[in-house]
Amino acid sequence: MTPRTLFEKIWDAHVVSQAEGAPAILYIDLQLVHEVTSPQAFTELRNRGIKVRRPDRTVATVDHSIPTYDRSLPIQDALAAKQLDIMYANARDFDIRIYDRMSDKQGIVHVIGPELGLTQPGMTIVCGDSHTSTHGAFGTLAFGIGTSEVAMVLATQTLLQRKPKTMNVRVEGTLANGVTAKDIILALIAKIGVDGGTGHAVEYSGSAIRAQTMEGRMTICNMSIEGGARAGMIAPDETTFNYVAGREFAPRGAEWDAAVARWKQLPTDDGAQYDAIVELDANALEPMITYGNNPGMGIPITARVPDPDALGDVHQKAALRKALQYMDLQPGKSLLGHPVNVVFIGSCTNSRIGDLRLAANVMKGKRVAENVRVLVVPGSQQVKRQAEQEGLDKIFREAGAEWREAGCSMCIAMNSDQLEPGQYCVSTSNRNFEGRQGKGGRTFLASPMTAVATAIHGVVTDPRSILS
Amino acid sequence: MEPIKKFTGKTIHLPHTDVDTDQIIPARYLKVTDKKGLGEVVFYDWRYDADGNPNPEFLLNKPHAQGATILVAGHNFGCGSSREHAPWALQGFGFQAIVSTQFADIFRNNSLKNGLLPIVVDKATHEQLLDLAVEDPDLQLEVDLETQTLTLPDGRRVEFPIDSFSKECLLNGVDELGYLMRQTGAIEEYERKNKK
């Protein structure tokens, strides 16, 4: 048999049919649903009198527009409240399992899927959300879709898909102290650009990837879309199996053994070919930070902001000039020492228990700088409880940070967690687009360690400077 | 979906590269539960100042942009979030086609599903179109999906690629959800065989 990649094995196993010249009909094992991109899809089903084909393969939660203040308080935003009510009604009417605002298992959709053991190797997973690529960390084919496609999967559990090309990103070496998974992915996007992965499913491999925890792997796969790739994936191994084992929806007993035996067949065969290969040297990586308005505009934290005049392409030049104007930054200057107003630790990129442990470890016994607002927003209620059991919330609170309820929060600023115009924020989220964290707000993307170091000093700080 | 075949339309240009869907429609306008009124908020943060007054410098507020149906956009248009509200909002403003050197994957898919035609041209043609749009605020282009051609005012014709399946769907207004619903037999068979 021809050697196949991880991607090809999962793809082949899910093709329902493939007519000549048409896209494949691809079977979807799990659809995750949230309040923002699903209402119009359910309306479509209602209008046509269609049921959800497999409610047992559909799971919903609310995360994007919910407030992160005390759950016992009512939702002040009438539009958000209405959107939640519609989500609840749709879940009820179509018989879909939902983790609602009051559920102790609610959380960001890409945090709860893995945490509940819903995400398992070899699956195809979709969600009306571009960061669905997160689940690829488990050796799944997971990608974001639009609302029309959400309706198609609800109705038929399938999608019309063209087979993407494959790209292998090899990251060999060992990360230095203070350098994390987030820095790997920011460095990759800075290298290939925000369109570098367009049309490709990316598989990350190499010793620096294998050495990552599942949480680190999720951080990397999460931001695949920021490099233009819809899917990012990592071959499952013992780290993966150990993470999945015992979780609520994970197989048990003999079924578990059979599943692991199947999952062990998934890694890419020797000799399998990719359409593109990119290499990154983990030994050479430094903590990364972005300076502009797309995630590809990133530099090592000790480097200087690039000069538009040094760029050849007129459009690139114009884009950089526009970004520096929006960010009010000077070319040729370092970001180190740049004052910030807000630090945000959260989002589906960096809000899991491992991220919070890392952040708390650096924060312990310190105080956040005066005039800096620091929000710590756990990715799920389960993460929140776990952190509280470990006393992490106390570390954050005593340092002067806010400890909030789970949700997307200032990653997308659909609720009241927003930057004010002109404010600077070091954020552990994934997008630094204009206005992403609030109209006129300015985002520097970085790792949780860099975020905490910055919170303590009130200016952009190299996390290595405060590590003992 | 309404079938698309051939149309001529006023063409305007927004040359910025990597325009993300957060710019096309900021997240705070995603709290809607239908598709209505999104044309009014398309490019909101570029179109209106902090007080909600129109920014006269922005393309969509210029007199010549009114009634435009074709947008010549920069490279990698529609990157970022998967929100289908982006094509809905562009269509709400009146656009029927977007021309660029490359579209982000999800935006492209979402556009096709709504009959907003993503037209990919090579770099040289793209530059030419941008120049033409600068010179002539009343630029008109003709789009013919059947022959996959874009006709410039001087009569020059440029071919554009589109896969045969998407083309058939657009030309005939095929409803993909309906198409998939008709595959139920094959889907059941797959589920049975694979114990899903």
Ligand code: SF4
């Ligand atoms: S945390 Fe941010 S990126 Fe992740 S799902 Fe929520 S809004 Fe999207």
